[in-house]
Amino acid sequence: MKKLATILLLTVMLTQAFSKFFIVLDYEANKDFIARVLCINREKPQLKCHGKCYLAKKLKKSEQTQDPTNQKTQKQKQEITLYYQPLVASAVPQAPQQSQPRTAALEGRPVGVPLSVFHPPRGTV
Numbered sequence: 001m002k003k004l005a006t007i008l009l010l011t012v013m014l015t016q017a018f019s020k021f022f023i024v025l026d027y028e029a030n031k032d033f034i035a036r037v038l039c040i041n042r043e044k045p046q047l048k049c050h051g052k053c054y055l056a057k058k059l060k061k062s063e064q065t066q067d068p069t070n071q072k073t074q075k076q077k078q079e080i081t082l083y084y085q086p087l088v089a090s091a092v093p094q095a096p097q098q099s100q101p102r103t104a105a106l107e108g109r110p111v112g113v114p115l116s117v118f119h120p121p122r123g124t125v
Helices: 002-017 019-029 031-038 052-066 068-076
Strands: none
Touching (some): 002 019, 019 052
16 A cells, blocks of 8 residues: 555656646647647748647646746745835034043953953963
């Protein structure tokens, strides 16, 4: 039973994967019939369609039936702004800010640790 289910599942997956190939194969096998009977442009021989319009229609239909979620997601796509910073031009020049006294926290050194520990290595000369 597992073997039958495996073969069935594999067949379904391969059929879906090669569906365009089967459509083109069917077109090539029945090209004369399609050109005489099913072609949309059969009354216009100067276009030299020979049933290619029928093939294009079948391929488009196959693509739409295989991937209906792709059409929905394309319609639902929206642009999302993740970051927005308005540009404001100031007419009045701003005064430079006064610098505050530097502390150990601002200098990037740990606070509460003796500064004698943090020094470059000394050479033994």
